[in-house]
Amino acid sequence: MSGNAPIIQLLLTGNEIMSGDTVDSNSAMIAQWLGEQGLGVARKVTLGDDPAALQAELEQLARGSDVVIVNGGLGPTVDDLTAEILAAVAGVGLTEHASARTHVESWCARRGIIANDANLKQALLPAGCEIVPNPIGSAVGFQLTVHGCLVVCTPGVPGELRAMLPQVLANMEQHLGSFTPGDVLRLQTFGLGESTAQQIIADAGLDWPPEVELGFRAGAPQMEIKLTVRDRAHLAAQGWCRDALLTLFGDHIIGDGGTTLAQRVLALLAEQGATLATAESCTGGLIASMLTQVPGSSAGFHAGFVTYSNAMKASVLGVSEDTLAAHGAVSEPVVVEMVRGALARSASDYAVAVSGIAGPDGGTEDKPVGTVWLAWGDAQQVHTRGLCWPVERTLFQTMIAAAGLDMVRRMLLGLDTEPRYFKQRSQKHAR
Amino acid sequence: MSGNAPIIQLLLTGNEIMSGDTVDSNSAMIAQWLGEQGLGVARKVTLGDDPAALQAELEQLARGSDVVIVNGGLGPTVDDLTAEILAAVAGVGLTEHASARTHVESWCARRGIIANDANLKQALLPAGCEIVPNPIGSAVGFQLTVHGCLVVCTPGVPGELRAMLPQVLANMEQHLGSFTPGDVLRLQTFGLGESTAQQIIADAGLDWPPEVELGFRAGAPQMEIKLTVRDRAHLAAQGWCRDALLTLFGDHIIGDGGTTLAQRVLALLAEQGATLATAESCTGGLIASMLTQVPGSSAGFHAGFVTYSNAMKASVLGVSEDTLAAHGAVSEPVVVEMVRGALARSASDYAVAVSGIAGPDGGTEDKPVGTVWLAWGDAQQVHTRGLCWPVERTLFQTMIAAAGLDMVRRMLLGLDTEPRYFKQRSQKHAR
Numbered sequence: 104m105s106g107n108a109p110i111i112q113l114l115l116t117g118n119e120i121m122s123g124d125t126v127d128s129n130s131a132m133i134a135q136w137l138g139e140q141g142l143g144v145a146r147k148v149t150l151g152d153d154p155a156a157l158q159a160e161l162e163q164l165a166r167g168s169d170v171v172i173v174n175g176g177l178g179p180t181v182d183d184l185t186a187e188i189l190a191a192v193a194g195v196g197l198t199e200h201a202s203a204r205t206h207v208e209s210w211c212a213r214r215g216i217i218a219n220d221a222n223l224k225q226a227l228l229p230a231g232c233e234i235v236p237n238p239i240g241s242a243v244g245f246q247l248t249v250h251g252c253l254v255v256c257t258p259g260v261p262g263e264l265r266a267m268l269p270q271v272l273a274n275m276e277q278h279l280g281s282f283t284p285g286d287v288l289r290l291q292t293f294g295l296g297e298s299t300a301q302q303i304i305a306d307a308g309l310d311w312p313p314e315v316e317l318g319f320r321a322g323a324p325q326m327e328i329k330l331t332v333r334d335r336a337h338l339a340a341q342g343w344c345r346d347a348l349l350t351l352f353g354d355h356i357i358g359d360g361g362t363t364l365a366q367r368v369l370a371l372l373a374e375q376g377a378t379l380a381t382a383e384s385c386t387g388g389l390i391a392s393m394l395t396q397v398p399g400s401s402a403g404f405h406a407g408f409v410t411y412s413n414a415m416k417a418s419v420l421g422v423s424e425d426t427l428a429a430h431g432a433v434s435e436p437v438v439v440e441m442v443r444g445a446l447a448r449s450a451s452d453y454a455v456a457v458s459g460i461a462g463p464d465g466g467t468e469d470k471p472v473g474t475v476w477l478a479w480g481d482a483q484q485v486h487t488r489g490l491c492w493p494v495e496r497t498l499f500q501t502m503i504a505a506a507g508l509d510m511v512r513r514m515l516l517g518l519d520t521e522p523r524y525f526k527q528r529s530q531k532h533a534r
Numbered sequence: 535m536s537g538n539a540p541i542i543q544l545l546l547t548g549n550e551i552m553s554g555d556t557v558d559s560n561s562a563m564i565a566q567w568l569g570e571q572g573l574g575v576a577r578k579v580t581l582g583d584d585p586a587a588l589q590a591e592l593e594q595l596a597r598g599s600d601v602v603i604v605n606g607g608l609g610p611t612v613d614d615l616t617a618e619i620l621a622a623v624a625g626v627g628l629t630e631h632a633s634a635r636t637h638v639e640s641w642c643a644r645r646g647i648i649a650n651d652a653n654l655k656q657a658l659l660p661a662g663c664e665i666v667p668n669p670i671g672s673a674v675g676f677q678l679t680v681h682g683c684l685v686v687c688t689p690g691v692p693g694e695l696r697a698m699l700p701q702v703l704a705n706m707e708q709h710l711g712s713f714t715p716g717d718v719l720r721l722q723t724f725g726l727g728e729s730t731a732q733q734i735i736a737d738a739g740l741d742w743p744p745e746v747e748l749g750f751r752a753g754a755p756q757m758e759i760k761l762t763v764r765d766r767a768h769l770a771a772q773g774w775c776r777d778a779l780l781t782l783f784g785d786h787i788i789g790d791g792g793t794t795l796a797q798r799v800l801a802l803l804a805e806q807g808a809t810l811a812t813a814e815s816c817t818g819g820l821i822a823s824m825l826t827q828v829p830g831s832s833a834g835f836h837a838g839f840v841t842y843s844n845a846m847k848a849s850v851l852g853v854s855e856d857t858l859a860a861h862g863a864v865s866e867p868v869v870v871e872m873v874r875g876a877l878a879r880s881a882s883d884y885a886v887a888v889s890g891i892a893g894p895d896g897g898t899e900d901k902p903v904g905t906v907w908l909a910w911g912d913a914q915q916v917h918t919r920g921l922c923w924p925v926e927r928t929l930f931q932t933m934i935a936a937a938g939l940d941m942v943r944r945m946l947l948g949l950d951t952e953p954r955y956f957k958q959r960s961q962k963h964a965r
Contacts, residue, residue: 118749119749119750119751120562121565121574121575121578122565122566122569122574122575122749123561123562123563123564123565123566123567123569123575124562124566124749124751124758124760125562125751126557126558126559126562127557127558127561127562128557130554130558130580131551131554131555131556131557131558132554133554134552134553134554135553135554135555136554138553138554143552143553143582144552144553144554145582145587146579146580146581146587146591147552147578147579147580147581148577148578148579148580149561149577149578149579149580150577150578151574151576156576156577160577178728178729179729180728180729180732180750181732213924214924214958215958216958219729219733221729221732221733222729239926262926262929318553318555319555320555320556329555381819381840383819385826386823386826387822387823387825387826387827387831387835387838388812388814388819388820388821388822388823388826388838388840389819389823389826390819391818391819391822391823391840392817392818392819392820392822392823392931394818395816395817395818395819395820395840395842395892395931396818396927396928396931398892398893398894398895398927399895400818400842401842401843404818404842405841405842405843405845405846406839406840406841406842406843406846406850407818407819407838407839407840407842408837408838408839408840408850409812409819409822409826409837409838409839409840410836410837411826411831411832411835411836411837411838412832412836412837414836414881415836415837415880418879418881419837419839419879419880448849448850449846449850450845450849461826461829462829463829464829464830496827496829497827500823500826500827
């Protein structure tokens with residue numbers, strides 16, 4: 104940040120955040136968004152729904168900041184105190200804002216309900232405040248300048264907050280005067296951990312330009328790599344870093360921005376005009392669900408089979424009873440037959456199958472919890488791999504479903520490289 | 535909180551939390567843990583790795599609290615400032631603690647490495663501080679009483695923090711004198727919004743005991759209702775409130791604790807020794823995935839069918855081409871045939887089917903985005919319902935998958951009441 108960077112503080116409100124019942128991810132969203140514009144957050148304060156404490160805090164924050172972003176407390180219930188608090192700090196009353204009322208009423212009308220008192224409470228805002236439109240929810244945002252500080256009040260529902268951030272930024276710009284916008288470039292990866300990625304970058308001995316900040320966000324199943332420049336004058340350096348990372352991590356990079364594995368697979372299928380079917384045991388429908396979360400997925404995905412019992416693997420997918428008896432459900436021959444069955448029954452071009460032991464029970468000495476077989480391919484060729492990925496049940500399902508999609512992605516791209524997680528997590532006896 | 539409740543504040547440190555690259559879940563973990571002991575957190579402050587700001591903040595927090603828990607900044611790198619800051623606030627120097635050094639050295643030895651300067655930095659702690667053992671990581675916790683306030687410094691690694699919390703609580707108890715443990719009772723609901731629930735409670739004119747705190751946590755798909763007492767002397771009042779809520783919301787309550795719809799459905803199936811099959815279009819495997827996230831779900835769930843295209847509804851589930859042509863895929867006759875097909879092909883006792891328009895595309899004037907048909911039943915009887923739930927795609931999928939499970943729950947319980955979301959969201963032409 105430059106020397107005269109504005110002081111921005113956040114006030115997060117809500118008993119559910121204070122008690123830990125809800126993990127606050129909104130402040131991270133705001134900080135990331137501001138970071139992408141080259142702005143930093145100096146301090147965050149979190150308080151429960153206590154009017155006296157909130158008022159004292161907001162008063163103090165406004166006196167010490169150029170901008171305060173308040174998050175939460177815009178809802179219809181008695182716990183939602185933000186309008187009242189801001190009015191008290193500004194020394195004004197609450198008054199009904201016509202445009203806020205119109206917004207609430209039309210929001211209710213679109214849902215076929217009549218706005219009740221609780222809904223209409225959301226139109227009672229500090230006198231003289233400016234509305235920040237909420238394109239999604241019933242509660243508008245609002246802002247007021249107090250003690251020379253711009254106080255912007257935003258909704259606690261993450262999707263509504265996200266939708267409001269561009270307008271918040273524009274309002275901040277108007278209040279602060281212009282600042283140099285930065286830029287963030289994101290790359291999505293699968294199968295790389297943060298420490299491994301850092302080690303690979305360090306080992307490569309790159310002449311990393313100091314104006315490009317390297318960040319990681321480890322998630323499940325994907326890890327995001329972030330390249331931030333605080334000034335767009337450094338876009339060329341950012342591009343250099345991007346190319347360097349593509350060289351280092353190549354086939355582990357799914358795409359840029361927020362690309363998910365499912366989006367990438369569906370895009371590759373669309374390029375070929377092809378379809379994919381799923382045959383799932385241990386992931387229990389999660390691969391299908393990841394695919395169908397993507398709008399328009401019906402073009403590339405027509406059918407999925409969740410065959411959770413041996414009998415269903417046989418009757419629904421035509422896996423032979425002999426194969427099941429000889430090798431068990433978690434085996435290479437069974438996932439191969441699951442792929443063939445899914446191809447035949449769905450008339451899809453490609454299929455992917457998984458069968459494994461998600462735990463916590465069901466493991467044996469030979470096949471401990473975390474053992475899984477994957478198969479993927481088309482009518483001509485079916486590929487397989489056995490892994491052991493012994494983690495907690497839902498994380499196992501998430502990572503294995505993603506690995507299945509990653510196999511399809513690699514197949515569709517014609518990649519013949521071994522992903523790193525194969526080397527690390529292969530079953531002892533596999534292949 | 536009672537009048538003489540201790541004031542507990544949290545100080546969260548770290549640039550990665552400040553920038554939003556890491557979402558802080560540690561403070562939620564601490565607050566939940568304390569909440570279960572009947573203790574509340576009054577305020578949380580989050581700061582980056584800025585020594586001057588951290589020192590000023592800790593000074594102020596210590597002067598205004600009985601206990602301050604600091605999280606983060608115990609690690610081996612130059613960014614890890616907590617020991618230095620606490621020493622400065624206490625007006626003491628940093629000194630090597632023999633037991634902390636022994637801990638670091640044996641931690642390194644177990645990993646076959648020699649402790650280097652960075653590791654050993656973790657043994658340099660404020661003079662006179664007490665060690666809080668870290669059973670997992672290399673950095674011990676430590677505490678010191680400053681201005682009459684107990685300042686406890688804890689590690690930022692979640693697993694290490696979790697392992698340290700019992701000792702932190704014991705130390706707090708020693709500092710504060712004994713405190714009365716409270717109790718939290720949670721009820722899980724589906725199909726109720728927060729404002730509706732509050733309205734119903736208000737309208738009931740209950741003589742609500744003031745010692746029972748009522749809280750809501752609106753999630754997707756479930757909403758949690760929380761009854762907190764700060765003293766176990768009030769457990770009877772808490773029980774009274776629980777019974778009152780059961781009477782008011784009865785059939786909308788799924789269970790207590792953290793019960794999910796999928797867990798409840800599987801438990802009800804287990805009571806009958808029965809099985810359920812799923813036939814999904816718009817939810818794309820999500821119902822199956824919700825079920826199979828539950829350990830042991832293989833007892834009650836054997837097969838799921840994701841029939842995303844018309845052709846698959848016909849070939850996989852045997853929905854007649856004529857029905858599809860006459861009524862369209864999103865129609866009552868089609869979901870009825872999907873249920874019958876799923877029952878026949880899986881030999882399950884019950885089945886549930888959904889077909890709808892998740893959007894953002896695919897809506898028509900007659901069947902706008904959000905239109906969905908659900909069917910559920912057994913070989914004897916199939917029930918249906920048409921809804922219109924026009925929300926963002928993944929939220930739609932989440933809510934409809936949950937509604938499908940809720941229908942099965944109600945059927946298995948023999949409930950013949952109408953859930954509230956039926957009344958609010960029925961399709962105009964449905965039934």
